[in-house]
Amino acid sequence: MRRDIVLRVIAKLIIPFMLLFALYVQFHGDFGPGGGFQAGVIIATAVIFYALIFGLPAARQLLPEWIVETMVASGVLVYAGVGIVSLLLGGSYLDYSVLAHDAVHGQERGIFWVEVGVAITVSGVMLKIFYMFAGRRRDEDNG
Amino acid sequence: MILDHLPALQVVLPLISAPVIVLVRRSRFAWLMAVAVSWVAAAIAVMLAIRVADAGVISYALGNWQPPWGIEYRVDPLSAFVLVLVAGTAAIVAPFSRISVVAELPREQEYLLYAMFCLCLAGLLGITITGDVFNLFVFLEISSLSTYVMVALGQKRQALAAAYRYLIMGTIAATFYVIGIGMLYLMTGTLNMADLSVRLADVTDVRPILAAFAFITVGIGLKLALFPLHQWLPNAYTFAPSAVTAFLGATATKVSIYVLLRFYFTVFGTTLLFRAMPTDQVLMLLSLLGAVTASLVAVFQKDIKRMFAYSSVGQVGYITLGISLANTSGLTAAVVHLLNHAVTKGAIFILIAGITLRTGGASGFDRLKGIGSRMPFTSFGIVIGGLSLIGVPGTAGFVSKWYLVLGAIQRGEWIVAAVVLASSLIAAAYVWKFVETAYLTKPDESSVKAGEAPLPMLAFAWFMVVLCVFLGLDTSLSVGGARAAADFLLGGLR
Numbered sequence: 001m002r003r004d005i006v007l008r009v010i011a012k013l014i015i016p017f018m019l020l021f022a023l024y025v026q027f028h029g030d031f032g033p034g035g036g037f038q039a040g041v042i043i044a045t046a047v048i049f050y051a052l053i054f055g056l057p058a059a060r061q062l063l064p065e066w067i068v069e070t071m072v073a074s075g076v077l078v079y080a081g082v083g084i085v086s087l088l089l090g091g092s093y094l095d096y097s098v099l100a101h102d103a104v105h106g107q108e109r110g111i112f113w114v115e116v117g118v119a120i121t122v123s124g125v126m127l128k129i130f131y132m133f134a135g136r137r138r139d140e141d142n143g
Numbered sequence: 144m145i146l147d148h149l150p151a152l153q154v155v156l157p158l159i160s161a162p163v164i165v166l167v168r169r170s171r172f173a174w175l176m177a178v179a180v181s182w183v184a185a186a187i188a189v190m191l192a193i194r195v196a197d198a199g200v201i202s203y204a205l206g207n208w209q210p211p212w213g214i215e216y217r218v219d220p221l222s223a224f225v226l227v228l229v230a231g232t233a234a235i236v237a238p239f240s241r242i243s244v245v246a247e248l249p250r251e252q253e254y255l256l257y258a259m260f261c262l263c264l265a266g267l268l269g270i271t272i273t274g275d276v277f278n279l280f281v282f283l284e285i286s287s288l289s290t291y292v293m294v295a296l297g298q299k300r301q302a303l304a305a306a307y308r309y310l311i312m313g314t315i316a317a318t319f320y321v322i323g324i325g326m327l328y329l330m331t332g333t334l335n336m337a338d339l340s341v342r343l344a345d346v347t348d349v350r351p352i353l354a355a356f357a358f359i360t361v362g363i364g365l366k367l368a369l370f371p372l373h374q375w376l377p378n379a380y381t382f383a384p385s386a387v388t389a390f391l392g393a394t395a396t397k398v399s400i401y402v403l404l405r406f407y408f409t410v411f412g413t414t415l416l417f418r419a420m421p422t423d424q425v426l427m428l429l430s431l432l433g434a435v436t437a438s439l440v441a442v443f444q445k446d447i448k449r450m451f452a453y454s455s456v457g458q459v460g461y462i463t464l465g466i467s468l469a470n471t472s473g474l475t476a477a478v479v480h481l482l483n484h485a486v487t488k489g490a491i492f493i494l495i496a497g498i499t500l501r502t503g504g505a506s507g508f509d510r511l512k513g514i515g516s517r518m519p520f521t522s523f524g525i526v527i528g529g530l531s532l533i534g535v536p537g538t539a540g541f542v543s544k545w546y547l548v549l550g551a552i553q554r555g556e557w558i559v560a561a562v563v564l565a566s567s568l569i570a571a572a573y574v575w576k577f578v579e580t581a582y583l584t585k586p587d588e589s590s591v592k593a594g595e596a597p598l599p600m601l602a603f604a605w606f607m608v609v610l611c612v613f614l615g616l617d618t619s620l621s622v623g624g625a626r627a628a629a630d631f632l633l634g635g636l637r
Contacts, residue, residue, distance in 0.1 A: 073162035080159045083151070093151035095207035 011053040018046040026119055030108065036115035040122025047123075048130050056134050068127045075121025082113045146190070150203035150216040150272055153187045153226065154282075156180055157265035161258045170253035174241045177257040181233035181264060188230040188268075192223040196627075202274070210274065211335035217274030221628035224478065225271045225401045228485055232393040233264045235489065235607065239600045240386035243496045247298055247384050247504065256296050256384065263289040263390075267398045276324045276410070277334045279402065280317065283366070287313045290395060294383040298504065305378035312365055312375040319362030326355035327410075339410050353420060359406055360422070367399035369463055370433025373456040380452035381506075385496030388448065392455055393489035397481045400462050404477070407466065408632040426467035431562050433460035438569035442576065447498070448506045450573055451491055454532060457566065458484045464559070465547055473550030474629035479621050480543035483531070483614055487539055490607035491528040494521045497596025497604065508576070513586030518595050522581045524608045529574030531611050534567045539614035542622060 022042035029035030051059030083094040091098035096110025145152075160180040164173040195201060195218050203216040218226070237260070244253055266286025273279050291313065295306035328334055330351050331342040346352060361372070368376040376396075380388050407422075437456035444450035462484070465477030495506060498521060502510050515522040531538035544563060551560040595601065614621050 070166060073165035076162040077159065077166075080155060080162075083155060084159075087148055087151070092203065092207045093148060093155060093205055097207065 007053050011049060015046050015050060018042060026115065029115055030111065036118030037122050040119040041126060043123040044126030047127055063127065065131060068124050068131065071120050071124030072128060075117045075124060078117030078120065079114050082110055149187050149191055150201060150218055153184060153272055154265055154269045157184055157261045157268065161261040164254055164258040164261065168254050170250060173254040173257035177260050178237045180261055181237040184264065184268065185230040185234035188226040191218050192227050195220060195223045211333050211338035214278045215274040215335055216272045218272060220631045222271050224624050224628050225398065226268060228482055229267045229271060229394045229398060232390060232485060232489055235603050236386055236390040239603045242597050242600055243386045243500055244384065246500050248296060252296055256293060259289040259292045267394055270398050271401055274336050275334050276336060280321050284317055287317065290391060293387045294379045297382040297384050299382050302382035305382045309375040309379045316362045316365035319358045323355040323358035323362060326351045336410050340412060343411065356411060363399055363403045367396045367403060368456050368459050370429050370437060370456060370460060376456055377449055377452040381446060381449045385499050389489055389492035389496055392492045393485040396459055397485055400481060404466060404632060423467045423469055426463055427559065430460040430464035430467060433457060434566045438566050441573045442569065446507050447511060447577065448495055454573065455488060461547060465550060468550040468554055470550055470553055471629050471633060472546050472553055474632055475622065475625045476543050476546035476550055478628045479546065479625035482621050483539035483543045486607055486611045486614060487528050487531040490604055490611055491525055493600065493604040493607065494524045497521050497600045500596060508580050511580050512584040515581035520601055521596050524604055526578060527608050528611060529577060533570045533574055537612065537615050539611045541615055542618050
């Protein structure tokens with residue numbers, strides 16, 4: 001598909017909007033359907049789409065394997081880190097109420113960072129799985 | 144102040160260390176991290192156990208959402224006992240693991256093994272400490288998934304098949320479990336264990352509850368390798384990296400047994416269990432069948448790792464037998480055998496890790512001829528562990544069997560007592576098989592040439608071996624803790 005001009009142009013047009021939509025799903029998750037998991041999947045989908053159109057090497061250059069692996073680990077750390085911060089601020093583990101001057105703001109701030117962590121890890125895992133499956137066939141073809 | 148948060152830290156520290164290990168990716172750092180975390184976890188577990196003994200049950204509301212709405216972490220005499228067991232085993236396995244991991248795994252996979260080890264530890268501790276049945280499911284999945292990966296990291300090709308088989312069986316188990324708690328939630332509207340037990344008291348004879356009970360029993364029965372649901376265990380233990388086998392052999396099935404105890408005695412209560420359904424008879428029959436057949440199968444194995452894996456299935460049978468007796472002696476036997484078997488099998492599997500290190504991964508009996516003179520300390524340690532599996536007086540295994548037989552006799556089950564004693568003779572047969580190979584056979588050209596296992600490995604293994612004898616001679620700590628847990632379980636009944 002690398003030589004197909006229509007696909008290439010459309011893909012380049014769509015991908016920014018996919019990412020934007022992912023951010024919408026991420027941040028609107030507090031008020032409507034959505035949240036970190038869904039946003040993470042959409043982000044991963046955008047990259048997978050890029051890989052389908054422009055080829056796996058291009059996608060790997062855009063988002064190398066080590067970044068993906070870092071994403072997998074750091075998302076969990078962000079999530080667990082929120083819990084540690086609330087411990088340090090004197091609440092119990094994952095008690096968001098102590099994260100800001102009043103409880104409601106604290107809850108919003110807590111869930112915001114937790115969802116960020118979820119999005120990072122989910123998109124990382126999705127991409128890792130994709131890279132592993134896609135890379136596997138390529139290795140066998142090459143010998 | 145930090146002491147109030149120990150229940151959360153018990154799980155969170157191993158959980159956080161796993162992604163940190165993945166971020167750093169250095170195998171040496173990964174190992175140090177795993178050692179540090181498992182030692183801290185063991186220290187926390189001991190502190191929690193002391194606090195529970197002093198001040199009673201500890202309840203911790205995660206995120207400050209009060210139970211029964213939020214997730215509650217609950218440490219009582221039984222869970223404190225299992226926490227110490229799991230974290231203690233990890234603290235013993237982690238330090239020596241580096242020697243065997245370096246020998247068995249490619250360098251680029253080492254950090255992954257340690258990350259999975261920490262994750263598995265977090266999962267097992269989480270299962271033990273949580274008071275929420277759905278949170279338990281989540282931790283069950285965390286520990287299971289990391290276990291599949293660890294088994295698959297074994298270097299023989301069969302490791303992948305073993306891991307896949309375990310994956311399928313483990314997923315079925317988790318599905319059954321979650322169906323069961325779904326039904327419980329449907330009938331009661333709560334997921335908190337303490338709350339469930341209160342609400343279930345009103346609705347005991349309803350069919351969905353009985354179905355939930357059956358689903359949970361089968362699901363957890365799969366995870367704890369209850370005969371005939373044990374098919375995944377021998378291969379998984381045989382082909383996993385040696386250090387992993389030592390850790391899993393001592394902890395994984397034990398934690399599942401803990402879950403069974405928790406559901407039977409805290410959530411459902413004996414009214415439902417032993418009056419609405421013939422649970423005790425079914426469990427007793429399966430336990431006895433498991434103890435006898437798995438021990439018999441163990442006698443005919445050609446591989447020492449596999450032989451002791453089958454022996455594990457048999458020993459699990461003794462523990463579930465103690466549960467099915469449902470009196471103080473029986474439950475004491477079950478809980479104390481959790482510890483005694485963990486110590487015994489931990490010691491044996493660490494020593495076997497030393498053997499496979501010297502044979503280059505092989506663990507067939509044909510390579511072990513005359514090993515008694517080549518690796519005297521290793522062989523002697525396995526023999527002492529074997530004596531404990533048989534239940535010879537002066538070893539930990541004797542204490543468990545004593546209470547088990549006592550519990551059977553108190554219920555008037557003379558046949559059960561007789562079968563327990565008979566199955567000990569079968570255990571003697573497979574332990575004799577090792578003695579014969581190690582001491583009475585002349586080494587030939589295929590047997591292992593190299594000398595004794597490295598000192599750190601021997602030291603940790605012998606610590607377990609000595610502990611195994613110590614627990615057979617001084618029972619105040621082990622039986623004391625187990626009896627407190629058994630009384631607690633039976634006291635929670637109406």
